[in-house]
Amino acid sequence: MKSPEDFPRNRATKSGRATYCRPCHNRIMRANRQTHYGSDRNFQLVRRYGVDAVQVEWMILQQGGVCALCREANPRHVDHDHRSGKVRGILCFNCNKGLGKVEDGPDVLRRAMDYLLAHGSG
Incomplete structure (x- = not known):
């Protein structure tokens, strides 16, 4: 079992910690970017510059x-x-x-x- 220190802080949760550990969070976010934007580069282009x-x-x-x-x-x-x-x-x-x-x-x-x-x- 992972210790609470393995989970980043998150003020929005009751415990003050994120639901997922950092490696799991990164994996989930990468998958979401693929699903919604087609690629990590496309996500960054939209986020930073407003173009795809x-x-x-x-x-x-x-x-x-x-x-x-x-x-x-x-x-x-x-x-x-x-x-x-x-x-x-x-x-x-x-x-x-x-x-x-x-x-x-x-x-x-x-x-x-x-x-x-x-x-x-x-």
């Missing part, structure tokens, strides 16, 4: 099957405005990380472009 996998694939097709910035094939990362939450496009890993590093600041991107032009970019 079909909409993402449509956006990729609208972009010609490439990253919206660098034009590399097979983009898979949803780019969104962190302030409004609105989805802007689908990017490759590197472009998505790069935008994250400059925190979506157009001024920073302009300075980076000026810097590359002034110092030669290869």
Whole structure:
């Protein structure tokens, strides 16, 4: 028999503990996501961005099957405005990380472009 510490806290229950232990809870939630959303990725897309996998694939097709910035094939990362939450496009890993590093600041991107032009970019 499992000890009460094996069950996460849950203020909604009389005992103050969840009905299922953490591994069982995770298994049940994974099964529910499969049943209701078709996949864990689709669940995360809907939860985080309000779009599903079909909409993402449509956006990729609208972009010609490439990253919206660098034009590399097979983009898979949803780019969104962190302030409004609105989805802007689908990017490759590197472009998505790069935008994250400059925190979506157009001024920073302009300075980076000026810097590359002034110092030669290869």
